[in-house]
Amino acid sequence: MTALPPLASPLVRWDLADDVALVTIDNPPVNAAARDVRAGLAEAVSRAAADPRIVALVITAAGRTFVAGADIREFGRPPLEPWLPDVCAAIEASAKPVVAALHGTVLGGGCELALAAHARIAAPGTRFAQPEIDLGIIPGAGATQRLPRLVGMIAAIEMIGAGRRLAADEALRLGLVDAVAAGDLVTAAITHARGLVGRPLRRTRDLAVPPFDRAAAEAAVVAIDRRARRQVSPGEAARATLAAADLPFDEGLARERATFLRLVASDQAAALRHVFFAEREAARIDRIAGVIPAPVGRFGVVGAGTMGAGIVVAAVDAGFDVTVVEMNDDALTVGRERIDGIWSRAVASGRLTEAAKAAKLAKIRFTADLAGLADADLVVEAVYDDLAVKRDLFARLAAIVRADCILATNTSYLDPNAIGEGLPHPDRLVGLHFFSPANLMRLTEVVDTATTSPRTLSTTVAVAKKLGKLPIVTGVCEGFVGNRIWAVFRRECEFMLEEGALPHEIDAALEGLGLPMGPFAVFDLSGLDIAWSLRKRKAATRDPNERYVTIADRLCEAGRFGRKTGAGWYAYADGVKRIDPYVTRLCEAESATKGLNRRGFTPDEIVDRLIGVMAAEGEKILAEGIVARASDIDLVFVTGYGWPRWLGGPMYRAAQRRPV
Numbered sequence: 001m002t003a004l005p006p007l008a009s010p011l012v013r014w015d016l017a018d019d020v021a022l023v024t025i026d027n028p029p030v031n032a033a034a035r036d037v038r039a040g041l042a043e044a045v046s047r048a049a050a051d052p053r054i055v056a057l058v059i060t061a062a063g064r065t066f067v068a069g070a071d072i073r074e075f076g077r078p079p080l081e082p083w084l085p086d087v088c089a090a091i092e093a094s095a096k097p098v099v100a101a102l103h104g105t106v107l108g109g110g111c112e113l114a115l116a117a118h119a120r121i122a123a124p125g126t127r128f129a130q131p132e133i134d135l136g137i138i139p140g141a142g143a144t145q146r147l148p149r150l151v152g153m154i155a156a157i158e159m160i161g162a163g164r165r166l167a168a169d170e171a172l173r174l175g176l177v178d179a180v181a182a183g184d185l186v187t188a189a190i191t192h193a194r195g196l197v198g199r200p201l202r203r204t205r206d207l208a209v210p211p212f213d214r215a216a217a218e219a220a221v222v223a224i225d226r227r228a229r230r231q232v233s234p235g236e237a238a239r240a241t242l243a244a245a246d247l248p249f250d251e252g253l254a255r256e257r258a259t260f261l262r263l264v265a266s267d268q269a270a271a272l273r274h275v276f277f278a279e280r281e282a283a284r285i286d287r288i289a290g291v292i293p294a295p296v297g298r299f300g301v302v303g304a305g306t307m308g309a310g311i312v313v314a315a316v317d318a319g320f321d322v323t324v325v326e327m328n329d330d331a332l333t334v335g336r337e338r339i340d341g342i343w344s345r346a347v348a349s350g351r352l353t354e355a356a357k358a359a360k361l362a363k364i365r366f367t368a369d370l371a372g373l374a375d376a377d378l379v380v381e382a383v384y385d386d387l388a389v390k391r392d393l394f395a396r397l398a399a400i401v402r403a404d405c406i407l408a409t410n411t412s413y414l415d416p417n418a419i420g421e422g423l424p425h426p427d428r429l430v431g432l433h434f435f436s437p438a439n440l441m442r443l444t445e446v447v448d449t450a451t452t453s454p455r456t457l458s459t460t461v462a463v464a465k466k467l468g469k470l471p472i473v474t475g476v477c478e479g480f481v482g483n484r485i486w487a488v489f490r491r492e493c494e495f496m497l498e499e500g501a502l503p504h505e506i507d508a509a510l511e512g513l514g515l516p517m518g519p520f521a522v523f524d525l526s527g528l529d530i531a532w533s534l535r536k537r538k539a540a541t542r543d544p545n546e547r548y549v550t551i552a553d554r555l556c557e558a559g560r561f562g563r564k565t566g567a568g569w570y571a572y573a574d575g576v577k578r579i580d581p582y583v584t585r586l587c588e589a590e591s592a593t594k595g596l597n598r599r600g601f602t603p604d605e606i607v608d609r610l611i612g613v614m615a616a617e618g619e620k621i622l623a624e625g626i627v628a629r630a631s632d633i634d635l636v637f638v639t640g641y642g643w644p645r646w647l648g649g650p651m652y653r654a655a656q657r658r659p660v
């Protein structure tokens, strides 16, 4: 290797391997195509053109991955020159062959750089994707036009519009890469580049889009739009891709760029970027910085009800050995059926084979004897949410498990400190609050109790991540973050009912904001009876001066528990949801009893008020130090309460709605 006079960019270097320039992008951690990367590549291509010693170029990247995309931190600001599409155009136009040597995650703008090269060589294990839609945008540097020319229209629509990821072998089969390197990647790419010298270059822009089934492609676009609901980027991305078949290359490119620039400045894209960075921020937990998690092999679950069964499935799916304990053999049989049922549904829909299901079941030890947990590294209890029951269970468990076995409570509302009172080695107590269905919901609140040690916290967070969850560390307060804010939200909905709004108006306002379903429709779906029994239990201790709305109680007293009883906040004769005059009368009667004059609410007023109370409660939670940052609260709603990611969460929304 001979050194070449350096490039101006600090993020790109180059050397001469005999007669091939090896251009190395070095922008850790993921080699994002930041301005200096783009500038370095552009300079390398232009200087190579004028340098007679260079016959070809290989573009590669240092570290764990090739370019994982444009630099997202540059979005939302005026684009800095040179722009990525121009750099791609310069690579493609180069008279000297350019080969991309790919490894790691070749994503977004990184994949686009590769598509503009004259050939692509990948290391085994390389993964490819155009994940722009997840950021509320579409590709902005040619993928919508170049990818269909290489892999065909249907595969391109699936990648760009539906986020399909390709492994190296599939990328090879589809024609995205020319070869998967058997040995050293860079050596293979240099050899390949030399082989292209003196031959006509295969420029992706000059290829025709291979013939495809137009009806199937259009159906795919429609399906993508439908699945995305109100998120605009997937449909836009799919349509921009389909346009490659109808427009000359440069026009297709211009259409793509215009859509990219429009979307990158949109509210949805800004919110999705907020969530992207929020997820990475949430992983920074000061209290456990540098604390190595303990290994966890055997996972214990006490209680195989709906929540427990979901936890067991999540744990087995994540590769843990699991011991399940129930009170007796009958309860164990029911629990086993529940777990079996979850995987059976996966088998029925073709996501799992019978053999794989059997292998998963075989990883579970079922027992009615707590002593079966003696070898567990972490036990999570998912038994009835009652303080005495949970306290007794932990006391008995403490006599069985190792002193360093983590004891996690899945309580929703009880105080974990009280559950762990008197526990020997209380440093291993922690809350692990899953959301139902626990095998599917991504949120897990990890509750840092008064006695939880950094090691316990670090291990529990690591376990939650291994389970595929997004752990949000919270302190102890009633309902933790999610249920505490949800309770305030729910109460405010009810206040508005007695002030003049109707359930369907509140639902419509929130659906207008972007929630998939308004809260009253959700209550009806999940059933009103559980919350009612909780209210009845708490009735004796409720402050008589507290504002309390009785409409939900009246509904339950009338046997209206929601969809399952054919009526709740709505009526469901023949299964169809309808506004029910009975509920309207109940609301009016409540206002009259309280002496309140009913008035109309605009959708904006409803939304402002609800976001306002959620954010105010969030501010209190922050002031109490329950969570580290406002964006953690947003993540709770985005990953645990069905808030679309493109809404960004209540704290984010409140900041957007606040007049400046």
Ligand code: 3HC
Pocket: 029, 030, 032, 068, 069, 070, 071, 072, 073, 084, 105, 107, 108, 109, 110, 112, 131, 132, 135, 138, 139, 140, 141, 277, 280, 281
């Ligand atoms: N731009 C800027 N920063 C990025 C980035 C990007 N494209 N991708 C990752 N980062 C940052 C992260 O914020 C994080 O920073 P931090 O350490 O300060 O928190 C750091 O890189 C490491 O990221 P992860 O924690 O996510 O690391 P992982 O190893 O878990 O994952 C990854 C690596 C798979 C590359 C993942 O980061 C990822 O999916 N990144 C986003 C990829 C993407 O969306 N690319 C498309 C961008 S849009 C585009 O290219 C438009 C184009 O068409 C013009």
